[in-house]
Amino acid sequence: MEWLVYSVGKDARAATRRDWFHTVALAVRDRVVDRWMDTTRSYYHEDAKRVYYLSLEFLIGRLLTNSLSNLGIMDECRQALDRLGLSMEDVVDAEPDAALGNGGLGRLAACFLDSMASQGLPGYGYGIRYEFGLFEQRFENGWQVEYPEQWLQFGNPWEFARPEVLYPVQFYGRVEEFRDSVGERAYRWVDADRVLAMAYDTPVVGYGGETINTLRLWSARATRDFNFGHFNDGAYMKAVEQKILSENLSRVLYPNDATETGKELRLKQEYFFTSASLQDILRRYLQHHTSFDNLPNKAAIQLNDTHPAIGIAELMRLLVDQHALRWDNAWEITRATFAYTNHTLLPEALEAWPVRMIERVLPRHMQIIYEINAKFLNRTKAKAAGDNARLSRLSLIDERGERRVRMGNLAFLGSHHVNGVSALHTDLMKQTVFHDFHEEFPDRINNKTNGITPRRWLKQANPALSELITTRIGQGWISDLSQISALSEKAEDVVFREEFRRAKRKNKKRLAAYIARQTGEEVLVDSIFDVQVKRMHEYKRQLLNVLHTIALYNEMRDNPTVSWVPVTKIFAGKAAPSYHMAKLIIKLINDVAKVVNHDPSVHDNLKVVLLPNYNVTAAEIIIPAADLSEQISTAGMEASGTGNMKLALNGALTIGTLDGANVEIREHVGADNIFIFGMTADEVNDLRASGGFNPREVIASNPSLKRALDMISTGAFSPDDRNRYHPIVQALTDGGDHFLVTADFADYCRAQDAAMQLYRDQEEWTRKAILNTANMGWFSSDRTVNEYAEEIWDVHPVHPNHDGEGFR
Ligand code: TH1
Structure with missing residues (x-):
């Protein structure tokens, strides 16, 4: 009752079912926070290897029943509501369904979060905090009509805004070549537009409530440059317009399941959340380390399909351009850190961004992709003398028609493991889309059959x-x-x-x-x-x-x-x-x-x-x-x-x-x-x-x-x-x-x-x-996640310390 008054600001007579939902959610959240901090702190103190699950989609659904059930306080809560004359079902039904995903791929990511937390694995989810989730479907005259899904309309009690966790992400501009301090050729990305990525954290409650992991979703914010200056002439309205445009990045989830649209905004969304996540991962790593040599021993990054595959070029850019690592060293670290999951063989779903678009939106990344490709093809050419058809199939660039970057090939090449999601699918991967890559790297493809929580x-x-x-x-x-x-x-x-x-x-x-x-x-x-x-x-x-x-x-x-x-x-x-x-x-x-x-x-x-x-x-x-x-x-x-x-x-x-x-x-x-x-x-x-x-x-x-x-x-x-x-x-x-x-x-x-x-x-x-x-x-996602942990990530459970008063 106190919660209703002090957190929702209403008295019981005026409270709607939604107010009660917010009240209960905030009360539950309160029970979670200490354990969440303990979990995060334990990972930090043990300098545990973490796994980062990068996904453009997390199809979470409602969280109240999930939290109550995993914390083991369902009955307690039901009784408390009973005493207030409220039905649990009504309160549960007032929660919007968080539909930050299209279908199986997004729901798999959500099941993996539950399984990682339930098994004490140090796993983080990284994605986008879409203001509008997957559209609401209605039938009018039997036809599908789409309406915006406004899940955040009345606020989201589960998330914590982190206005201090803010990273710049750049687009457009050009690349400048210069000589570094030892006279080597180096590059910097200049004259680019900037957007800020701001973090929102949602606790992921494991079964039993021992481990509380973090789902960190990024929201686009305009940089301060838009807010100051430009006060004379018409530039003020222009600046405000710019602000709105840059914040569109996290506005809406693309509603295509296993089909590709090739829209520039989609590429920008992919880069936006991937870049912010990598910056965050490196910042966390550098709290304990001074060289990057240990990165693969402290961070495993899983690419949920190719949507975050630009991360391979981005990590190379961060290591080479910003931290001055040598190319070969950076490539070794990158490959040892990333792993890639393929979820479809449908040709229309395989991402292939036009070279011209990447050149414009991410000019430095295009150079890096060319460099990765040239080094790989040169090495391969030496072995496969003369087989040009094979080389063109292995290339990161599809030269037939408009030139395009094959994101699947980039993901394959930049990862130490590549997996399919069922035994049959993995076999077909080897026979079809990744046939040549499988011949080239016979130990890289493995199967991880999906599961559900x-x-x-x-x-x-x-x-x-x-x-x-x-x-x-x-x-x-x-x-x-x-x-x-x-x-x-x-x-x-x-x-x-x-x-x-x-x-x-x-x-x-x-x-x-x-x-x-x-x-x-x-x-x-x-x-x-x-x-x-x-x-x-x-x-x-x-x-x-x-x-x-x-x-x-x-x-x-x-x-x-x-x-x-x-x-x-x-x-x-x-x-x-x-x-x-x-x-x-x-x-x-x-x-x-x-x-x-x-x-x-x-x-x-x-x-x-x-x-x-x-x-x-x-x-x-x-x-x-x-x-x-x-x-x-x-x-x-x-x-x-x-x-x-x-x-x-x-x-x-x-x-x-x-x-x-x-x-x-x-x-x-x-x-x-x-x-x-x-x-x-x-x-x-x-x-x-x-x-x-x-x-x-x-x-x-x-x-x-x-x-x-x-x-x-x-x-x-x-x-x-x-x-x-x-x-x-x-x-x-x-x-x-x-x-x-x-x-x-x-x-x-x-x-x-x-x-x-x-x-x-x-x-x-x-x-x-x-x-x-x-x-x-066998189809539990606990089994699936354990297989990833043992065979791909090399991460192990951590048991958070919940009793050290000095810890709090
Ligand atoms: C789905 C697959 O179609 C499905 O068979 C599989 O069980 C699921 O992923 C989880 O592995 C996919 N969803 C998408 C969505 C997009 C692009 C490709 C795929 S594959 C946007």
């Missing part, structure tokens, strides 16, 4: 199931998910199966209520909740699911006397605002839903819902309620997937292709407990290479597919605009069906039938669901 994705999101698990096997699984395998034998226990089903049903009821609130649609709790939640993308093949939905709808209408297993098709996901095909698919799902849901002839046996604004908070409601998990990307295209892991851990059975981490999920849960269908990555590769795939033939030979496509193309779902879906039909037919939707359709339907038949046998279904939960322990 069991704290958020089981304990917090699914209290019903977690409490059941804990009553049977204790709570060790929360910090050591491998222990969950002890549930395997419970799959044979009829009482346990009944309780497992009860937990699932409770979650399904919660989701049904959410669906009713969000869409007005009533769904049957006892139907199969068939869930596909992820970004809208052609390679993820929501269209395959839609086609099956239409085919099932037709079968149900044709055979009204059959006793059908009721199915609820649940979709959610955002499309990039400029991705027209993905937005058209959204409209199609909404149009199909409108027809199917209002057709009395299917007797509620089929419902289709597309939930708006999928984000971490929505995922926490949807995932625990799923029966069937759709992981149906074209084989070879989804690097890993992580939603697949969250769903299986929560007892959904997967229907999926042998793509990404699905391959390893099958190995862990057992081939009998997963519905695998479709072509393999090798088959996809061969079929595409043969050039012989003809979707028309496949369609002609499959009446149910033909009928579904005909309905789409003749306007059965769009009577108001019969040509609306022409682009979709076109892509699947004359367009050549690049994602092989039609090629996998028949086998997908077979797998769907198998799932529906199994669902009739609730005991058998539940047995398999339990075996999924029980066998997903």
